[in-house]
Amino acid sequence: SQELEQSPQSLIVQEGKNLTINCTSSKTLYGLYWYKQKYGEGLIFLMMLQKGGEEKSHEKITAKLDEKKQQSSLHITASQPSHAGIYLCGAYTGTASKLTFGTGTRLQVTL
Amino acid sequence: DVKVTQSSRYLVKRTGEKVFLECVQDMDHENMFWYRQDPGLGLRLIYFSYDVKMKEKGDIPEGYSVSREKKERFSLILESASTNQTSMYLCASSTQGQGNTEAFFGQGTRLTVV
Known part of the structure; x- marks a missing residue:
């Protein structure tokens, strides 16, 4: 089983609506990464969170890491078609060199 | 610009x-x-390497092997391709750290085994 679980698995929202994607770990995270993937392409780095309670924003995307460092959320405000894609959370688990990812969330934004 | 380059975007091979x-x-x-990426399963780690000639099994190493003879190159080998290895394969690299280094990804190779 994967150590990082994401929810929901897929999401369809109307343009302009807000949405939240969650990423949960069974272990304490020492760094949590959010990536976006356009269909059929490589992953693009969005943000990294390290400290409990940390929050970062980039344009209309905000990511938070909870105090216990076991859960992160990604929030998109006023979604646009350009936000469509697959969002993945990742973390180094086990050893400092083993980078694993969650199950991914496929986001569609309708007009 | 940083770059991770995968040799092929699309590949079709026989069983x-x-x-x-x-x-x-x-x-x-x-x-x-x-990594390999399949719908609903996210990215699953096959193998990783933290130094030249060093390799570690990821979560799904069965049916695969790897080679890292030079620092810049990491090869994934399917010894005897099977149809259940049809997938998108993604390569990534990162610098050593304490769990705080960003990984950079290649564009992916979509492999079809027929």
């Missing part, structure tokens, strides 16, 4: 063939990774 997927990075990164 039983030996398949090589190549990945090259130009950032002098110590860590390199191979």
Whole structure:
């Protein structure tokens, strides 16, 4: 089983609506990464969170890491078609060199 | 610009063939990774390497092997390709750290085994 679980698995929202994607770990995270993937392409780095309670924003995307460092959320405000894609959370688990990812969330934004 | 380059975007191979997927990075990164991506399963780690000639099994290593003879190159080998290895394969690299280093990804290789 994967150590990082994401929810929901897929999401369809109307343009302009807000949405939240969650990423949960069974272990304490020492760094949590959010990536976006356009269909059929490589992953693009969005943000990294390290400290409990940390929050970062980039344009209309905000990511938070909870105090216990076991859960992160990604929030998109006023979604646009350009936000469509697959969002993945990742973390180094086990050893400092083993980078694993969650199950991914496929986001569609309708007009 | 940092770059991770995968040798092919699309590949079609026959069952039983030996398949090589190549990945090259130009950032002098110590860590390199191979993942496969399937719908609903996210990215699953096949193998990773933290130094030349060093390799570690990821979560799904069965049916795969890897080679890292030079720091910049990490090869994924399918010894005898099977149809259940049809997938998108992604390579990534990162520098050594304490769980706080960003990974850079290649564009992916979509492999179809027929």
